[in-house]
Amino acid sequence: MLTWRRLHVKVRAAHAPLTSRLVTRQHAWTHGHLTSCLKLSTSTALRKDFFKDVETTFVEMKKKAADALPSSNWSPFYINPNLPPERADIVIVGGGVMGWSIAYWLKKMENSRNGMRVVVVEKDPVYTQASTVLSAGGIRQQFSLPENILLSLASADFLRNVNEHLNVYNEDPVDLQFNQSGYLFLANEKVAHIMEENYHIQSQFGAQVSLLSPTQLQERFPWINTDGVALASYGLENEGWFDPWSLLNGFKRKAISLGVIPCTGKVTDFDYTVTLAHMYDQDVMVRRVKSVKVQMPNSPEYQPVECAIVINAAGAFSAKVTEMLRVGSGDKYSIDGIPFPVEPRKRYIYVFNCPDGPGLDTPFLIDYSGVYFRREGLGGNYIGGASPDEENEPDAGNLDVDHDFFVEKVWPELAHRVPSFEKLKVTSSWAGFYDYNTLDQNAIIGVHPLINNMYCATGFSGHGLQHSPGVGRALAELILKGGFETLDLSVFGLDRIMKQEPVLERNIL
Amino acid sequence: MRLHDVCPSRPAVEPVMSAHFMAGQPWRFYRTLHRCGKHSAPLWAPARLWSSSSESPPLHTRALLFLTQRFYDVELLMGLNSELKRRTVQWKNSYNSYARQRLGMNIALAHFVLRLKGGFRYVGQDDWFRVDKRGKFSWDFLNHKNTPIEEVDLSHSLINFTGLQSLEGQQSLRTLSLRGCSQVDDWFLARLHIFQNSLEELNISDCPQITVGGLAALRNLRGLRYLDISSLPRISSPGLVVILLEEMLPQCHIVATGYDLSMFQDTVEDEKEIKEQGKTDNRTPGMQ
Numbered sequence A: 001m002l003t004w005r006r007l008h009v010k011v012r013a014a015h016a017p018l019t020s021r022l023v024t025r026q027h028a029w030t031h032g033h034l035t036s037c038l039k040l041s042t043s044t045a046l047r048k049d050f051f052k053d054v055e056t057t058f059v060e061m062k063k064k065a066a067d068a069l070p071s072s073n074w075s076p077f078y079i080n081p082n083l084p085p086e087r088a089d090i091v092i093v094g095g096g097v098m099g100w101s102i103a104y105w106l107k108k109m110e111n112s113r114n115g116m117r118v119v120v121v122e123k124d125p126v127y128t129q130a131s132t133v134l135s136a137g138g139i140r141q142q143f144s145l146p147e148n149i150l151l152s153l154a155s156a157d158f159l160r161n162v163n164e165h166l167n168v169y170n171e172d173p174v175d176l177q178f179n180q181s182g183y184l185f186l187a188n189e190k191v192a193h194i195m196e197e198n199y200h201i202q203s204q205f206g207a208q209v210s211l212l213s214p215t216q217l218q219e220r221f222p223w224i225n226t227d228g229v230a231l232a233s234y235g236l237e238n239e240g241w242f243d244p245w246s247l248l249n250g251f252k253r254k255a256i257s258l259g260v261i262p263c264t265g266k267v268t269d270f271d272y273t274v275t276l277a278h279m280y281d282q283d284v285m286v287r288r289v290k291s292v293k294v295q296m297p298n299s300p301e302y303q304p305v306e307c308a309i310v311i312n313a314a315g316a317f318s319a320k321v322t323e324m325l326r327v328g329s330g331d332k333y334s335i336d337g338i339p340f341p342v343e344p345r346k347r348y349i350y351v352f353n354c355p356d357g358p359g360l361d362t363p364f365l366i367d368y369s370g371v372y373f374r375r376e377g378l379g380g381n382y383i384g385g386a387s388p389d390e391e392n393e394p395d396a397g398n399l400d401v402d403h404d405f406f407v408e409k410v411w412p413e414l415a416h417r418v419p420s421f422e423k424l425k426v427t428s429s430w431a432g433f434y435d436y437n438t439l440d441q442n443a444i445i446g447v448h449p450l451i452n453n454m455y456c457a458t459g460f461s462g463h464g465l466q467h468s469p470g471v472g473r474a475l476a477e478l479i480l481k482g483g484f485e486t487l488d489l490s491v492f493g494l495d496r497i498m499k500q501e502p503v504l505e506r507n508i509l
Numbered sequence B: 001m002r003l004h005d006v007c008p009s010r011p012a013v014e015p016v017m018s019a020h021f022m023a024g025q026p027w028r029f030y031r032t033l034h035r036c037g038k039h040s041a042p043l044w045a046p047a048r049l050w051s052s053s054s055e056s057p058p059l060h061t062r063a064l065l066f067l068t069q070r071f072y073d074v075e076l077l078m079g080l081n082s083e084l085k086r087r088t089v090q091w092k093n094s095y096n097s098y099a100r101q102r103l104g105m106n107i108a109l110a111h112f113v114l115r116l117k118g119g120f121r122y123v124g125q126d127d128w129f130r131v132d133k134r135g136k137f138s139w140d141f142l143n144h145k146n147t148p149i150e151e152v153d154l155s156h157s158l159i160n161f162t163g164l165q166s167l168e169g170q171q172s173l174r175t176l177s178l179r180g181c182s183q184v185d186d187w188f189l190a191r192l193h194i195f196q197n198s199l200e201e202l203n204i205s206d207c208p209q210i211t212v213g214g215l216a217a218l219r220n221l222r223g224l225r226y227l228d229i230s231s232l233p234r235i236s237s238p239g240l241v242v243i244l245l246e247e248m249l250p251q252c253h254i255v256a257t258g259y260d261l262s263m264f265q266d267t268v269e270d271e272k273e274i275k276e277q278g279k280t281d282n283r284t285p286g287m288q
């Protein structure tokens, strides 16, 4: 590989005026080595801006000249090299952590190399709005549904061995920056019994959690004010937080090295057929996607990608994708009138500094009031927030942060729980969208009954990052093997949505 | 639903290949080999995957393609090599439930430690059981079925997260030395909570994989009196880390040598400044 790169550099040097053409051609021919090519082409970024500009103009000029030569494949129609392929087996809408995890697992499970063509379509390659990079990065086992507990355990196992899964030959290993600090849930008298029941379920499924009385809590975490706490549960293992970027990039890099085709563009429409079918005791229209219309960024150009299967991993905006197929637009009383129950809900995260705070000792603390916080780095910084009441949901049209929310709703609770936080100073903040499932705040995983070749992996409502490795594997199994194998996630299927039967977590909040 | 049922455009999977893979999980090595073989075909034949340009590639591109193919073999060998290493580690750390059931926890652990070329000491005895230079050991420990083990020295061994399972249940383990263990990582440290009531002395110096994220988990070791974190290469600001650890484990004596002391001072001051300013980059919120 090294020699190959060196050679490549030489070739680059020798054909300097043709550089950009060569690089694109390399892309086309050795898509398995896309990453190394990318690396080479970014090396110019190190040079001074001025020279860079001059060089690019020069290169472009030369390229135009070369294109005009008779032997070139120049055509009067400009062909955008970033266009997705015209045909693919599987198109994944959304290149967040979920999309790339699914892409990775599909490729890992495929029978032969390049046995199927998987395309991941992402509209925003720098991820300004994707929940993945705006999340708090936490992973916990403390759920009440066995499926969620098992998903977390599977994901923890994946993260522990992340470099066995995601290492790419000749590249740096993935560094997740995992903080093994655990989650600490605090319950008041009203919900203590729920916490206890959850604890038993968690232990039964192999999670290492311990219950603490207020006295024990005080002894173990001397900086906590235990007023109002009746019971606490603390995760000893496999819980903490990590860097979401590293996981996302790890999945992406590995998937590309296995042959997944990344594509920048927005899915705006579908070409589909409709047939009449009888299900849930009614006659319904069942769609089948024939091709996905991918709109290229900053241009009116688009490409239809013919495909066999579409995966909806568009996060908070996954309902927009099903709307393009007119799901939910039917008669109000039929199942075709049930909208896809995922909507963006804005959540704020505040970064604050408190030199006298609990320091390295801080777990990911979740109070029964709904307020949470965790440590951020070693410099006395913390991040925290809370979910607003159902009636006071902020407008999800933008990502602006409401600072009054911190002062009115978050800070008082923080200072009550940790007295040293009375003196905290907010240093920054951001907002992100929960992919909020309005039916039951749990994942939606499986094939859509009304779109018979669309699989969904969305609606995670605030715990999608940690479940991405497990869900990716499960969905790949569902698609390639015809059913769940390692972990049965059929409770999260879309059947419950059609029947409007929520599968709820028993929360202490 | 199978893929080729629904997508006529897709090249059908050869039945022989799929038969191999449908029949249970194939060995990973085989899969890599197979991938390697499959890959060469589309590289040579100018089968177009992309919509632009249609001529055959120029000579130097073909040469490069040839090389990449040869390098696939090298890559495969390298992959095989690391796979073998990984297997050795896994094998050494495998959990012997048979021995544990038949001979008891203590004997199973004694054998496990000696197999990893470590040493141990029983409660109430002064002598250590260790392997000799050639990796041989005496089987005297078979006489100590009911004596619990108090000290374990696994320095410079291959113990990893899986191996920790063999130590589970040792209620009187007081001292554990993991000096220079290449496989000991943060997940390992988090797992040490299984000795939360007994462990008093822990040496994790020179472990190349440990980071601050793992040290935070040591808070669960409530009886810890002595902790050696010398020469951990992945700790970037050792001065600050020691201060934070002392805050977190007030009853514990912390040893941290082997760090560059001049840098040590600098970093403490730098970090203090950061602590006061408390600036976090807003553009990369999820980052630590």
Ligand SMILES: Cc1cc2nc3c(=O)[nH]c(=O)nc-3n(C[C@H](O)[C@H](O)[C@H](O)COP(=O)(O)OP(=O)(O)OC[C@H]3O[C@@H](n4cnc5c(N)ncnc54)[C@H](O)[C@@H]3O)c2cc1C
Binding pocket: A093, A094, A095, A096, A097, A098, A099, A121, A122, A123, A124, A127, A129, A130, A131, A132, A133, A134, A135, A136, A137, A138, A139, A265, A266, A267, A268, A313, A314, A315, A316, A317, A318, A321, A347, A348, A349, A431, A432, A433, A434, A435, A457, A458, A460, A461, A462, A463, A464, A465, A466, A467
């Ligand atoms: C404030 C906050 C804190 C959180 N904390 C945690 C936590 O501690 N632990 C945890 O596990 N989870 C947490 N989450 C939840 C987690 O971030 C999400 O569940 C997870 O990231 C979902 O991943 P995704 O890939 O499905 O969605 P996203 O990351 O949102 O990715 C979807 C992608 O699809 C793209 N897309 C959408 N529509 C189209 C289209 N039409 N065409 C092309 N591309 C499209 C978008 O650009 C986006 O990049 C948190 C979320 C928020 C907002």
